Amino acid sequence: MPESVAGLVLIPLTWAGLAFALGPGRGGRAALAGLVVQGGLALQLAMAVNDRRSAHVAAGGWDAPLGIELAVDGLSATMLLLTQLIGLSLVIYARAYFGAADPERRYFWPLVGLLIAGLNALFITAGLAAVGLVGAGGEAQRVGAALRYLFATLLGSAFYLLGVALMYGAYGTVSFSSLAPLLTAEMSVAVLMAGGLMLAGLMIKSALLPFHGWLPPAHGSASTPVSALLSALVVKAAFYLILRLWLDLFAAQAAPLAWLPALLGACAVLWGSWRAITAVRLKMLVAYSTVAQLGYLFLVFPLLAGAAAMQAVVMQIVAHGLAKAAMFAAAGVLVSASRQDRVAGLQGMAHHLPLTIAAFALAGVTLMGLPPSAGFLAKWLLIQSAFAAGQWGIVAVVLAGGLLAAVYVFRVLRQALMEAPTARPISPVPRTLEWVAFALAGASVLLGFRAGDLLGLLTPGVPG
């Protein structure tokens, strides 16, 4: 599979360059075409993984242990598919979203191309060399123009980089497969510090409580397609790396500390939901919901001994990715149509924009973890693993998190279903925006019926 693996990085780089040279109009078309091809490649790769379980590829002319080793397994194939799918939807969305005179439009396409190339590269790299790529989210900050976001990503990357340097200093390699056997022996303080630094850096980047402060303002204030990309994909990339490090490198050393990310995750679920419940602005509500939903992912660390925990992680990543992209897309429509950003200003929207409200509601069903959505199955698997491990606290947090999510989702729906006291002007919105939001939300619900295909990619589990 070397061609498809390389293609997933090269194609977005190509259309990013093209878009920069050709300008936004044709650049958008290039992005669209490129993403269609990438989607095909990712699908092909997933099918190959399904048959052979994993594909190891050497790329870049350097072999392991010094070079960049590429590997695709069930987890990374899923991440790749999700990235291309959401990328494609949001590119369609963005083409309709940015007006012809929008200054953001000029740099949007090249930056999105770089971002997607970076994410893809991250998911196929089987080693710490992802260091050069973990800055992937960095492009988005120029679009998002949020200083706090820049600071958080740079700090996170710096921590991570420092950790990688220490590891390289100690062992002279950065490949997972070469490092893993070395790490089972007695480890020096420097290596433990390296592990700690890398994990801390990634926790900042994945906005785990108490490092979450940068996320809501950054995601809440960026333009809608960027918010959606950041919330649905970029934060997951950092989590993906944490999971890789945890499982592939530090499994033995980290196991006794598993309660720590779980505890922080539980706090994130409760605190993030609470902030979403009290948020005044619609996009802040959606952004705080991301903090809460990422918390679920960290709950699995004490449960990783059971097979269902990994399945729960994948379901939650995919369900939340689709639903959050849908919810931001819907929020973007509501904000542009009502020309304001307050939750309280949404009265009567179910009448004006029924499709968008339906999209918001379906995405909400997934976030609340109600059946038959993929989010429900993620929750089911998570609770099942927690019961099996006797972790009652996690059961309680997951159940409570669902109820809190219902509070903030229905906060929006209640307003939308209320009759507006006075007729307010509603700006026309391109139908494409509404349909993209609806399609993403529908996918997050209907995926619940095809969970077997997705989870089939995971067996026999993550190698390592």
Add this chain to the structure above:
Amino acid sequence: MSEWLPLAVLASSLLPGIAIFLLHEDSVRVRSSLNVFGACTKLLLVGILLAGVRAGQDYEVRYAVLPGVDLALKADALGLLFITLSAVLWLFTTLYAIGYLENAPHRSRFFGFFSLCVTATMGIAMAANLFTFFVFYELLTLSTFPLVVHRGTAKAVRGGTIYLAYTLVGGTVLLAGIMWLHNLLGHTEFARGGITAGLSADHVPQLKIIFVLLIAGVGVKAAIVPLHGWLPQAMVAPAPVSALLHAVAVVKAGAFGVVRVVYEVFGAEFSESLGLLTPLAIAAALTILWGSLRALGQNDLKKRLAYSTVSQVSYITLGVALFGPVGTIGGLVHLVHQGLMKVTLFFCAGNFAETLGVHKVSELDGGGRRMPLTAVAFTIAALGMMGAPLTAGAVSKEWLIAGAIEADLQWAVWVLWASSLLNAAYFLPILWRLWARRAPNAWPDERIAARHWQETHWLLLLPPLATALATLGAGLFADHPLSPLSWAQLIAGQEYPGRASP
């Protein structure tokens, strides 16, 4: 064997529902045709199912959602009791709603969600395990919410919020119980005689907690006191919603859940041996009395009916909690009988409100002269609720009292008698006002003028007359082999195989 039939029963309301969502607001004829076509198709399919199940045929369909977790539907005698009731009443309520909502806004949304609710109800009735039950149980919650807040007023939204708060918390508690049970057993398939009896004795304390979680979870929708607070608040919904959903589908989904949990998860014998049935009977008895007492004080007609529902639905729970086949028959037959009677009462309440603008009991004076047919239907149903002879209600009460005697629970007999008296105390004054008092000079808001025999729109008139007739029919022909009573006897024979029902 026949896999498609349960699916077709779901599809006959799901597909029209989805189509209706896409319709333009003004395509009244297409929408009405779709509705009626769906309802008639469903009735036909249910008829085929009934014949098949009587002949001993199995209908089951499964779909693996996760490893070891199946979405599974089956049509058995117990499920069909609920399905038939809902399918018949869906047709009448659809006709009623078409008349009721003529020229009202957001009709596509209304009928779309209405169809989804019916689909969810069918799924609840056919669920073959707790997982599937939960899926449709939550779907029912979600699809009812837009109907409760349909009018979009602040009051409606408040009622809807209270409804959601109760039902979503109930759903979460139910999920906790289901997952716990799943953890112990590895599955949650319903089976006659229960599935938990095989667990070792050290699991008994856990099983007791699970029983409480499951019953509390379904008890919210069954409006068991103190979990009933949502029901009177949900009466802000339009009349067809109150009639079908809050008198039949939603509360019955809860009561039906109690039946499944007691008979097919824990098993009647095992529940009894754990000492769980008596507390359940006490909770039901308290609900019966409390609901009736609160109904006495309500001047708003729909709220009085709502508290009456709180009380009457717990007859079903009481019947289930009375260990023995006779009580079971009483509870199950009341599931159907209460549905027929209560839907009639809500149709009539809607007619008074829509035609004359009468919402309060105190405004009903002389209503029988202005709207004789509606008032006759109301009278039949109200007498049925009191358990008057010749009505369906009499059959229910007779079997329930016999069941209480069989189970040797003398206090339950007293509760049932006291409830009948209370029923009379809150229904007879209404009948008195309807028939014996003089009409006022002007009604509060007369919107539909009388023409010949049509005291109101004919679509509003026919459904309550039909269900009132059914109330009489179920009472008069209780011994007929196709009556609800005969069907309840068939189910009780299956749940208590060792003990022939008298």
